[in-house]
Amino acid sequence: xxxxxxxxxxxxxxxxxxxxxxxxxxxxxxxxxxxxxxxxxxxxxxxxxxxxxxxxxxxxxxxxxxxxxxxxxxxxxxxxxxxxxxxxxxxxxxxxxxxxxxxxxxxxxxxxxxxxxxxxxxxxxxxxxxxxxxxxxxxxxxxxxxxxxxxxxxxxxxxxxxxxxxxxxxxxxxxxxxxxxxxxxxxxxxxxxxxxxxxxxxxxxxxxxxxxxxxxxxxxxxxxxxxxxxxxxxxxxxxxxxxxxxxxxxxxxxxxxxxxx
Amino acid sequence: xxxxxxxxxxxxxxxxxxxxxxxxxxxxxxxxxxxxxxxxxxxxxxxxxxxxxxxxxxxxxxxxxxxxxxxxxxxxxxxxxxxxxxxxxxxxxxxxxxxxxxxxxxxxxxxxxxxxxxxxxxxxxxxxxxxxxxxxxxxxxxxxxxxxxxxxxxxxxxxxxxxxxxxxxxxxxxxxxxxxxxxxxxxxxxxxxxxxxxxxxxxxxxxxxxxxxxxxxxxxxxxxxxxxxxxxxxxxxxxxxxxxxxxxxxxxxxxxxxxxxxxxxxxxxxxxxxxxxxxxxxxxxxxxxxxxxxxxxxxxxxxxxxxxxxxxxxxxxxxxxxxxxxxxxxxxxxxxxxxxxxxxxxxxxxxxxxxxx
Numbered sequence: 001x002x003x004x005x006x007x008x009x010x011x012x013x014x015x016x017x018x019x020x021x022x023x024x025x026x027x028x029x030x031x032x033x034x035x036x037x038x039x040x041x042x043x044x045x046x047x048x049x050x051x052x053x054x055x056x057x058x059x060x061x062x063x064x065x066x067x068x069x070x071x072x073x074x075x076x077x078x079x080x081x082x083x084x085x086x087x088x089x090x091x092x093x094x095x096x097x098x099x100x101x102x103x104x105x106x107x108x109x110x111x112x113x114x115x116x117x118x119x120x121x122x123x124x125x126x127x128x129x130x131x132x133x134x135x136x137x138x139x140x141x142x143x144x145x146x147x148x149x150x151x152x153x154x155x156x157x158x159x160x161x162x163x164x165x166x167x168x169x170x171x172x173x174x175x176x177x178x179x180x181x182x183x184x185x186x187x188x189x190x191x192x193x194x195x196x197x198x199x200x201x202x203x204x205x206x207x208x209x210x211x212x213x214x215x216x217x218x219x220x221x222x223x224x225x226x227x228x229x230x231x232x233x234x235x236x237x238x239x240x241x242x243x244x245x246x247x248x249x250x251x252x253x254x255x256x257x258x259x260x261x
Numbered sequence: 262x263x264x265x266x267x268x269x270x271x272x273x274x275x276x277x278x279x280x281x282x283x284x285x286x287x288x289x290x291x292x293x294x295x296x297x298x299x300x301x302x303x304x305x306x307x308x309x310x311x312x313x314x315x316x317x318x319x320x321x322x323x324x325x326x327x328x329x330x331x332x333x334x335x336x337x338x339x340x341x342x343x344x345x346x347x348x349x350x351x352x353x354x355x356x357x358x359x360x361x362x363x364x365x366x367x368x369x370x371x372x373x374x375x376x377x378x379x380x381x382x383x384x385x386x387x388x389x390x391x392x393x394x395x396x397x398x399x400x401x402x403x404x405x406x407x408x409x410x411x412x413x414x415x416x417x418x419x420x421x422x423x424x425x426x427x428x429x430x431x432x433x434x435x436x437x438x439x440x441x442x443x444x445x446x447x448x449x450x451x452x453x454x455x456x457x458x459x460x461x462x463x464x465x466x467x468x469x470x471x472x473x474x475x476x477x478x479x480x481x482x483x484x485x486x487x488x489x490x491x492x493x494x495x496x497x498x499x500x501x502x503x504x505x506x507x508x509x510x511x512x513x514x515x516x517x518x519x520x521x522x523x524x525x526x527x528x529x530x531x532x533x534x535x536x537x538x539x540x541x542x543x544x545x546x547x548x549x550x551x552x553x554x555x556x557x558x559x560x561x562x563x564x565x566x567x568x569x570x571x572x573x574x575x576x577x578x579x580x581x582x583x584x585x586x587x588x589x590x591x592x593x594x595x596x597x598x599x600x601x602x603x604x605x606x607x608x609x610x611x612x613x614x615x616x617x618x
Contacts, residue, residue, distance in 0.1 A: 160349055169368035
């Protein structure tokens, strides 16, 4: 690579970084503005908007509601996804490729299509819109990501490990829980965090399947319709910090556990 | 079947194919308690398949496996008193040395104290005390190998299977571990079933070697038997360095076989069979059994020759000697020190085994 292309590359890279982070920075800054309107100049600073977020019982309860949905749907996705991965990673059987295809399908269907189909399906089954319906939709949507990550990890598990467990007296179930599952731990943490973020972030499915109570993105959307205010910036900043912390933690612990195995 | 004899494993006519590939053809074998048996052969000879059938990881297509007189052919690995040291050791990476070793014991309904006592015993026996809280990735190759051994010995198996466990070690360490392993086998009195393609390992450790080729037993005997009295060309060539001497049988009686080798008359021994006069046979002569003399020696066989090639190997020199009236035959041998090019070669006819095929 010549010197010029290297300089050009780094300019492009830094331009990309600016493009990526300036909007986030603006959003965070506006959350500290002591005014009802978003925009420069910022004449005085305040923490009131943040205090308001934590005092607003609706925001807090919606936040908890979204968290419960994220955690529950993630646990379901992890269970089903791991189950399917182990099934698919075992000896080959008729229809294996079809099952794999069907498993991955929800990941590539456009959100709006899947949301509408979930809604129609829920109506047909008489499932009430609300928490249960949202959890169900999120879980189905997230299974493919779990399967992809877990299958990749499973492919690196030497066959001799499970054979050794069997050899030492373990049946298939004990061998799964004591040897396979610990080996999958980094993959499960990674996939789990990713699923939680996807669920927490999801708007379309939550909007179509939600009942009276909104999830956080739906609440923010409804607040936006009544006009932008720094309160939204404050909510968004809190979410940003929490998800970033979770993502970094997951990445670090995956890397630490992934070593040595 | 009765168990009055010392048989611990009875392999009764097992066969196994993978698709069109035949891995084992009606293998019959008895293994005595306390024996160190090595299955030796090139890859694909059926030695690993035999091991996996004994471990319960494969089912034979036909035949039975009896362990202490009990038919275990269709029992899964976790229902057999057989444990295995895997080729890659297969230590559980998320468990410490201690937890790895106690794994098999925890599944045996033993009390915590019993488990702890047994683990301590094994760790000190294999000199692993200092590493009990380490994880496998914090151990050297040799230490891992010992942990794998401790883990497999822990549940007190009737038969211990070892699947080329020295393959991952470097040459120097391997030589040391061979001696250790034999010593451990002697001290525990366990039956070891060892699989390898390395003839050196087999000769060093085994009480008995079974040479396998293409799913069949080529020869079954003590290391000395196999080395000095190979029955087939395959065994002679697979184990050690050997001269193969082919010629027509001129006379055979009482195990003494006179062979016409490029016009030279040489005598070998045949074991358990007598070739016909006129038959074309091959005899095996180990390189180090050939002696060098400055005049015609009094040994059973003596030929005159000329050294045409020397390769220095440190403690000795490998030489090629042209022999015979028309200088058509080459005999390989080892020599220490200086020897002139024109020599007499001599060897005992008892050291030249006539092969059965």
